[in-house]
Each structure stands twice: as structure tokens, then as C-alpha cells.
Amino acid sequence: EMFCRLHRSVLRQAQLLRGVSRSTALPRRACATFRTHEQCLELHYGGTQMHFNYVWLRDHCLSAASYNSKTNQRNLDTGSIDLTIRPESTRVEEDHLVITWPGGHMSRYSLSWLAENSFERKYQSTEQPRILWNSDIYKNANITSSKWDTFMSCDDELKKFLQNYLLYGIAFIDDVPTTVEATEAVTQRVSLIRETTYGRMWCFTSDFSRGDTAYSQLALDRHTDTSYFQEPCGIQVFHCLKHEGTGGRTLLVDGFYAAEKLRQSSPESFELLAQVPVKHDYIENTDRHQNHITGIGPLLNVYPWNNEMYLIRYNNYDRSVLNTISHDVVQRWYAAHRELTTELRRPENELWVKLTPGKVVFIDNWRVLHGRESFTGSRQLCGCYLTRDDVLSAARCFGLQA
Ligand SMILES: C[N+](C)(C)CCCC[C@H](N)C(=O)O
Numbered sequence: 001e002m003f004c005r006l007h008r009s010v011l012r013q014a015q016l017l018r019g020v021s022r023s024t025a026l027p028r029r030a031c032a033t034f035r036t037h038e039q040c041l042e043l044h045y046g047g048t049q050m051h052f053n054y055v056w057l058r059d060h061c062l063s064a065a066s067y068n069s070k071t072n073q074r075n076l077d078t079g080s081i082d083l084t085i086r087p088e089s090t091r092v093e094e095d096h097l098v099i100t101w102p103g104g105h106m107s108r109y110s111l112s113w114l115a116e117n118s119f120e121r122k123y124q125s126t127e128q129p130r131i132l133w134n135s136d137i138y139k140n141a142n143i144t145s146s147k148w149d150t151f152m153s154c155d156d157e158l159k160k161f162l163q164n165y166l167l168y169g170i171a172f173i174d175d176v177p178t179t180v181e182a183t184e185a186v187t188q189r190v191s192l193i194r195e196t197t198y199g200r201m202w203c204f205t206s207d208f209s210r211g212d213t214a215y216s217q218l219a220l221d222r223h224t225d226t227s228y229f230q231e232p233c234g235i236q237v238f239h240c241l242k243h244e245g246t247g248g249r250t251l252l253v254d255g256f257y258a259a260e261k262l263r264q265s266s267p268e269s270f271e272l273l274a275q276v277p278v279k280h281d282y283i284e285n286t287d288r289h290q291n292h293i294t295g296i297g298p299l300l301n302v303y304p305w306n307n308e309m310y311l312i313r314y315n316n317y318d319r320s321v322l323n324t325i326s327h328d329v330v331q332r333w334y335a336a337h338r339e340l341t342t343e344l345r346r347p348e349n350e351l352w353v354k355l356t357p358g359k360v361v362f363i364d365n366w367r368v369l370h371g372r373e374s375f376t377g378s379r380q381l382c383g384c385y386l387t388r389d390d391v392l393s394a395a396r397c398f399g400l401q402a
């Protein structure tokens with residue numbers, strides 16, 4: 001069992017590294033056979049053997065009485081389904097499975113719908129295809145930046161931008177007018193801005209106006225932002241409006257690339273980081289701002305049904321007291337944290353960019369870590385956070401898999 005799980009996760013991981021997504025299209029008119037067992041219906045279709053629980057089948061009935069296809073909402077009261085329900089009769093009619101339930105209600109499911117929505121399909125496919133990268137992989141991919149004009153006016157350009165963003169977790173737009181307003185326009189072209197304690201659109205410089213080292217000239221090691229939120233911000237947008245001085249380059253690191261390396265080399269460490277909940281805090285107590293924000297969650301977050309990673313939370317500055325595990329496990333956690341840190345710090349994983357005025361970067365804050373080099377002089381950075389749900393929704397409305 002353990003071997004199978006590890007083996008599966010290694011396969012998965014290899015797929016993710018190659019950025020492979022499985023096609024969900026099945027050949028049309030494939031024949032189907034089924035058997036009704038005591039606990040489930042077994043269906044063979046399109047080369048896959050699937051199993052469907054009877055309550056599940058009744059719950060997913062798509063008839064007009066059970067489901068409102070105009071609003072895509074369930075009508076059926078799941079609380080009223082007999083938990084021991086069994087079909088009275090079952091047959092395959094053309095491309096559909098047809099079930100008659102006791103009392104006469106009929107459910108029709110298209111075979112391709114069943115296949116697409118089966119657990120058997122789900123557990124071996126990725127929710128979001130990604131291309132994991134280190135610096136060479138990203139550079140060799142030669143991703144072109146969008147240009148302000150086309151980005152703002154052409155939907156195909158926006159779609160291309162979103163596709164790049166989904167695959168790599170970063171995407172750039174050039175030639176943006178160097179104002180907060182234009183930066184806002186560019187982000188609203190994609191989706192909704194997420195207001196936080198830092199404001200809606202923020203514009204900051206090294207003036208210590210807030211109780212956080214971002215508001216200094218110090219170097220910042222790679223990290224994800226708002227790890228102290230129960231739901232860390234999904235996307236971060238940066239636009240450097242001005243820098244007269246030296247240094248201040250931006251560092252980008254694909255956290256999933258590093259974590260997948262860890263999953264390969266040290267599965268137990270990966271597992272531990274995915275299991276131990278860790279607290280992060282934002283505690284600010286200045287004349288103008290009082291905040292105490294707390295978020296709790298593991299550093300690595302994976303979907304349990306397919307082991308796919310969907311969120312990394314890594315901010316050693318904002319990590320809080322670690323008291324969610326006993327002292328003996330703490331030692332192993334620190335060792336695992338060290339291994340992840342080693343992967344994240346490999347120079348070949350570092351993508352350095354100088355954000356010059358006009359260049360806007362979108363960063364998937366659930367995946368890609370950012371940092372900055374220390375700097376001199378006056379530097380002004382503006383940007384905002386976006387709501388992840390709405391960005392992904394925009395991508396799906398373009399037909400992208402997100
Ligand atoms: C981006 N902006 C300057 C507004 C906020 C920076 C937040 C910094 C915080 N330590 C964190 O990592 O979440």
C-alpha cells in the first residue's frame with residue numbers, strides 16, 4: 001500500500017515536472033458494459049473500469065426534477081435520499097446509462113459524463129497542468145511578455161497571458177504607463193483586486209510607514225506573501241514605478257519545482273511538511289496601524305485524491321511559534337524544512353529580474369516565491385493582490401484548464 005502510494009506520487013510528480021496533462025476526451029461511440037454489485041455499479045467504458053456508489057448516482061441525477069440546468073444547481077434534497085437506495089433496473093441506451101429507481105424516477109447519465117467525473121479518472125489526472133521550472137527551463141521557454149496596448153484591447157492576448165500565467169505561475173506585461181492608475185487598469189483587465197490591510201492598490205517605498213521589512217532597503221529572501229492569512233492571497237502584482245539607485249532586483253523561484261524535487265529525494269520529508277500545520281503571524285503595532293493576523297496551515301498543501309500540490313506557504317520571516325507538534329517530531333520537521341530550503345536556495349532555481357518602470361509582473365503567490373536584493377536610493381513599487389477564485393474563473397471562461 002505504502003509502496004503503491006509512493007510509486008503513484010513519483011509518477012505524478014514526473015508528470016508534473018514534464019507539465020503533462022491528460023486529455024479528457026474519450027473516443028465517441030465506445031461501447032460500455034456494466035455490472036450491478038451490492039455496493040456499487042461497475043462500468044467499463046473507454047478502456048476504464050469505474051465504480052459508482054448508488055447514493056452518488058441518485059444525488060447526481062441530471063433530470064429536470066433533480067437538477068436545474070439553467071443555473072447549474074442541484075434541486076434535489078440530498079438529505080431525502082434513502083442511503084440504502086438501489087436501482088430497480090439499469091440499462092445502457094446509446095451513449096447513456098439509464099437507471100430506474102424504486103418509485104419510478106429515472107436518471108440518464110451520458111457515458112462520457114460518467115467517465116469524466118469518475119474517481120478513477122479524477123485520481124489520475126491533474127487539476128491544473130503546469131510547467132515546473134528552474135532558471136534555465138524558464139529562460140529556454142522564451143515566453144514573450146504581453147504589451148500594454150494589445151493586452152488591454154485584445155482578448156486573445158489576455159487568454160495567452162493567462163495561459164502562460166497558469167503554466168509558469170508568472171507572467172509579464174511590458175510598456176505599461178508608469179502610474180498606479182495604469183497598473184490598476186492592467187490588473188482589472190484580468191480580475192478583481194483583493195483589498196487587504198495594505199490597501200487596495202498599494203504604492204510603497206523604503207519609509208518604514210508600516211511595521212514590516214518590505215518597507216525598508218533590506219534584502220528579502222525568497223518567500224510567499226500573506227502566509228498569515230487563512231487563505232493567502234492568490235496573486236501578487238508588482239510594478240516598479242521608479243528606482244534611482246543600485247540593486248533592488250527581484251528574485252523569483254518556482255516553489256513547486258523545489259518541492260517536487262524534495263518529494264523525489266525525500267518523500268517522508270515532503271509528507272511531513274504537507275501534514276504539520278504551522279502558524280504565521282502579522283503583528284503590527286505602530287501609531288497608525290494595529291494588526292494581529294494569524295493563519296494556520298501546512299507549508300505544502302496537496303489534494304488528497306491525486307497528490308497534486310496546490311499551495312506552498314513559505315515565509316520564514318513571518319512564521320510564528322511552532323507548537324503544533326511534539327518535540328521529537330519538531331526535530332524531523334526542521335530537517336525536512338532544511339531540505340526544502342536547500343532546494344529553494346539552489347542558484348540554478350533562481351530567476352532574477354530587474355523590474356524596470358513599465359514592466360508589470362503577475363506572480364502566483366500560491367506557487368512562486370519572490371524576494372529582492374537590497375538596494376540604495378529611492379525606489380517606488382506599486383501593485384496589489386488579486387482574488388485567486390476570480391482569476392481562475394476568468395481563465396476557465398476562456399476555456400483554459402485551471
Ligand atoms: C506588498 N506589500 C508591500 C503591500 C506588503 C508586503 C507584506 C509583507 C509581509 N511580510 C508578507 O510577506 O506578507
Ligand SMILES: O=C(O)CCC(=O)C(=O)O
Nearest residue numbers: 214220225250371372381
Ligand atoms: O520590494 C520588493 O521588490 C518586494 C518586497 C516584497 O517582498 C513585498 O512587497 O511583498
Ligand SMILES: [Fe+2]
Nearest residue numbers: 214224225370
Ligand atoms: Fe513579499
